[in-house]
Amino acid sequence: MEASLPLRILSSLLLLGLIWFIIYLCNTIFILLISSHRVKRKLCMQGITGPSPSFLYGNLSQMQQIQSNAINRSHTHGDFVAHDYTSSIFPYFEHWRKLYGPVYTYSTGFRQHLYVNDPEMVKEMNQSLSLDLGKPTYMTKRLEPMLGKGIIRSNGHVWAQQRKIIAPEFFMDKTKGMVGLIVESAKPLLRKWEQCIEAQGGRQADITIDEDLRGLSADVIARACFGSSYMKGKEIFSKLRTLRTLITKQSILFGITSFGFFAYKNQKLKRNLETEIESLIWETVKERENQSLDKSYIEKDLMQQLLEAAVNNSNSSNSNFSPKHFIVDNCKNIYFAGHEATATAATWCMMLLALYPEWQSRIREEVTQFCSEGLDANSLSNLKTVTMVIQEALRLYPPGAFVSREALEQVQIGKITVPKGVCIWTLIPTMHRDTTIWGPDANEFRPERFADGVSKACKFAQAYIPFGVGTRLCVGRNLAMVELKVVLSLIVSEFTFSLSPNYQHSPAFRMIVEPEHGVQIIIRKV
Numbered sequence: 001m002e003a004s005l006p007l008r009i010l011s012s013l014l015l016l017g018l019i020w021f022i023i024y025l026c027n028t029i030f031i032l033l034i035s036s037h038r039v040k041r042k043l044c045m046q047g048i049t050g051p052s053p054s055f056l057y058g059n060l061s062q063m064q065q066i067q068s069n070a071i072n073r074s075h076t077h078g079d080f081v082a083h084d085y086t087s088s089i090f091p092y093f094e095h096w097r098k099l100y101g102p103v104y105t106y107s108t109g110f111r112q113h114l115y116v117n118d119p120e121m122v123k124e125m126n127q128s129l130s131l132d133l134g135k136p137t138y139m140t141k142r143l144e145p146m147l148g149k150g151i152i153r154s155n156g157h158v159w160a161q162q163r164k165i166i167a168p169e170f171f172m173d174k175t176k177g178m179v180g181l182i183v184e185s186a187k188p189l190l191r192k193w194e195q196c197i198e199a200q201g202g203r204q205a206d207i208t209i210d211e212d213l214r215g216l217s218a219d220v221i222a223r224a225c226f227g228s229s230y231m232k233g234k235e236i237f238s239k240l241r242t243l244r245t246l247i248t249k250q251s252i253l254f255g256i257t258s259f260g261f262f263a264y265k266n267q268k269l270k271r272n273l274e275t276e277i278e279s280l281i282w283e284t285v286k287e288r289e290n291q292s293l294d295k296s297y298i299e300k301d302l303m304q305q306l307l308e309a310a311v312n313n314s315n316s317s318n319s320n321f322s323p324k325h326f327i328v329d330n331c332k333n334i335y336f337a338g339h340e341a342t343a344t345a346a347t348w349c350m351m352l353l354a355l356y357p358e359w360q361s362r363i364r365e366e367v368t369q370f371c372s373e374g375l376d377a378n379s380l381s382n383l384k385t386v387t388m389v390i391q392e393a394l395r396l397y398p399p400g401a402f403v404s405r406e407a408l409e410q411v412q413i414g415k416i417t418v419p420k421g422v423c424i425w426t427l428i429p430t431m432h433r434d435t436t437i438w439g440p441d442a443n444e445f446r447p448e449r450f451a452d453g454v455s456k457a458c459k460f461a462q463a464y465i466p467f468g469v470g471t472r473l474c475v476g477r478n479l480a481m482v483e484l485k486v487v488l489s490l491i492v493s494e495f496t497f498s499l500s501p502n503y504q505h506s507p508a509f510r511m512i513v514e515p516e517h518g519v520q521i522i523i524r525k526v
Helices: 004-044 060-069 091-100 119-127 137-147 156-170 172-176 179-199 210-226 230-248 261-292 302-314 323-355 357-370 384-396 428-432 477-494
Strands: 103-108 111-116 205-208 402-407 411-413 416-418 423-427 495-499 507-509 513-515 520-525
Touching: 004 103, 004 111, 004 416, 060 091, 091 103, 091 111, 091 428, 111 119, 119 402, 119 411, 119 423, 137 230, 137 261, 137 323, 156 172, 156 302, 156 323, 156 477, 172 477, 179 205, 179 210, 179 477, 179 520, 205 210, 210 230, 210 302, 210 323, 210 477, 230 261, 230 323, 261 302, 261 323, 302 323, 323 357, 323 384, 323 477, 323 495, 323 513, 323 520, 357 384, 357 477, 357 495, 384 428, 384 477, 423 428, 477 495
Parallel strands: 111 423
Antiparallel strands: 103 111, 205 520, 402 423, 411 416, 495 520, 507 513
């Protein structure tokens, strides 16, 4: 009897604890539910409608149902460019857009979202200088193993401070000075493809270009920003790509959390990769620090700027981040975004040029005319045709699928008051293929539409957003454009190419929109 008394007390305490937890959980759910309902009501009072949410899951079950019903159609080489692939990748957005128009609201759990594909509202977002429109915080948490709190995912004054340091390294005057570096990085790829032709009989070769272009782009970003070749950073790039694959196995777009053994195993792998990547980057940083001690060796690239900024911030009482995390996180951001997105853009450009060989001929003629003594910053500015091709490829197949923002405080976008906590989504390929903006040929590959610039290419110039909108435009856009011009000009000068019969057209969303099965081409020497 005496021994059972402590057990009864313990059981009572556990029961009380369980009751308290249930009350706390119910109260939390109730508060979140009321808050979500209040936010939705504020949007509805402004005339914004959307699908009706369920009690706890919002519109998640509808999204999953629409996704499961979506049919991936196969397309012949003649019609897949005209296919709006967003109806396959994001069918729920297209389904609701047809029902509710270019601006509507939906929810995932207790989180309220605002879909915005109205050009006037996008223009307002473009002109907004407010720091209260930041990156969605729940996505930042999901992507933290890969991007940390670097410039891509940070918000507010932390983001502004980082952009002030990094952006000048990508101003046009500096990127023009990188043309020679890009040419040198491209030479091994050209030699490799020549060897492939020789190995496959000397006339032509069937090759998959994705990894080669990814390696080239990685070499450019490593040399331009960190003073090292791709071989030195190869392990970092490889691990970042593996980490990206692990992250995209979860639904990063909606913040759905996985549970169970496989989720635990996935999480453990991510933590290990994150540690390994940070260790490799920090080794590179320490090497540069040692080189900097030699006053005769001071290479003013981005790595040096980050080191100097870290030292200055560590001495400042207003520092918002530790020097090590500041350097490592921004290196991860630039390593990943600087080469993955550009390589994917180059891959889509090659796919379209393979499909439309007349544009290869036009680029080749222009390069012959203006670059007889080689590619440099001056001759590059004369290559209008390759610029038009790149702009059109970025219109049809922008690597970035979304402009995503969160109202960190209540903000005004045009006539709409967006409550705090609402996540705003603009689907870039939908904006880029809207026939009311681009005309009836919006789904066709017509680079000549950009002959007189973006302002004359469409009805609303603000609807062309391959590099994002507003103050958070991609800092590396100048380098990306210069790299794409140089690489495509060199390849087209050396080779003619067409799509391989093995090519399967299937754009897939894996943080960026890329060819799911790669791009295979038949390549020949000019």
